[in-house]
Amino acid sequence: MPDENPSVLIIDDDPEFRDSVVRLLRTVGLHTREFSSVSDFLKADPSDGPTCLVLDVRMPGRSGLDLQRDLAAANRQVPIIFITAHADVPMTVQAMKGGAIEFLTKPFRDQDLIDAVEAGLARDRARRERDRALVALRERFDGLSSREREVMLHVMAGRLNKQIAHDIGIAESTVKVHRTNLMRKMKARSIPELSRMAGILNLVPPEPQSS
Numbered sequence: 001m002p003d004e005n006p007s008v009l010i011i012d013d014d015p016e017f018r019d020s021v022v023r024l025l026r027t028v029g030l031h032t033r034e035f036s037s038v039s040d041f042l043k044a045d046p047s048d049g050p051t052c053l054v055l056d057v058r059m060p061g062r063s064g065l066d067l068q069r070d071l072a073a074a075n076r077q078v079p080i081i082f083i084t085a086h087a088d089v090p091m092t093v094q095a096m097k098g099g100a101i102e103f104l105t106k107p108f109r110d111q112d113l114i115d116a117v118e119a120g121l122a123r124d125r126a127r128r129e130r131d132r133a134l135v136a137l138r139e140r141f142d143g144l145s146s147r148e149r150e151v152m153l154h155v156m157a158g159r160l161n162k163q164i165a166h167d168i169g170i171a172e173s174t175v176k177v178h179r180t181n182l183m184r185k186m187k188a189r190s191i192p193e194l195s196r197m198a199g200i201l202n203l204v205p206p207e208p209q210s211s
Contacts, residue, residue: 005031005047005049006049006121006124006125007031007032007049007051008030008052008054008117009033009051009053009054010032010054011059012054012059013036013056014056018036021113024110025114030117037059037060037061037062038062041067042067042070051078051121052080052117052120052121053067053078053079053080053120054117055068055080055081055082056082056083056084057082058084064095065091065094065095068080068098068099068100077124077127079101079119079121079123079124080099080120081100081103081104081113081116082102082103082104084103084106085105101116101119101120102116102119104116134200137197138201140186140187144182144185144186145178147168148182151168151175151179151182152182152186154168154205155179156194156198156205161175161179
C-alpha cells in the first residue's frame with residue numbers, strides 16, 4: 001500500500017524560521033504544516049500519512065522536550081528532529097534518550113535537516129507498515145475457531161497430532177483437519193513461520209499434560 005500525504009510538522013515560535021524550513025522542504029517536494037506552539041499542535045487533527053516533527057526545544061509555554069515526554073506517555077510514536085539555538089549536553093542527551101532522530105543546532109546545513117527529515121519519514125513509514133501487518137495478523141487469528149486456536153497453541157508447544165488429540169480429547173484425524181485449516185487461515189507456509197506469528201501475537205503455548 002503506497003503512503004499517502006507524508007507530512008513534516010514544524011513547531012517553532014519563530015515565524016521566520018518556520019517559513020524558511022517550509023521553503024526548504026518544498027524544494028524536495030515535502031508537504032508541511034506549521035504550528036507556533038505545542039498547544040496549537042495538540043489541538044490540531046493528526047496527519048493521516050507518515051509524519052515527522054521538526055521541533056524547537058525552547059518555546060513559550062510547553063517546551064519541545066515536554067512534548068516529547070507527552071507523546072511517549074500517550075504512545076504516539078512520531079519521529080522528532082529537535083532544533084535549538086542554545087544546546088547543552090544534558091538537553092541533547094535527554095532528547096536523544098527519548099528517541100529523537102536528530103538534534104540540530106542553529107545555524108545548520110540545509111542538507112542535514114533534509115537528511116534527518118527523510119530518515120524520520122522512513123522510520124514512520126516502517127512503523128506504519130508494521131502496525132498494518134500486526135492488525136492483519138490479529139484479524140487472521142481472530143478468524144480462527146476456538147478449537148483451531150487451541151490446536152494452534154498446542155502446535156506451538158511442539159506437540160504431535162496424537163499428543164494434541166489426547167490432550168484435548170478429540171480424534172487425531174480431527175486434529176489434522178484443524179491443523180490444516182488454521183495453517184491456511186493464518187497464511188503460514190511452515191511451522192516456523194506460524195511460530196513467528198505466534199510470537200508477534202504474544203501467544204503462550206499451554207503446558208503439556210502428563211501422559
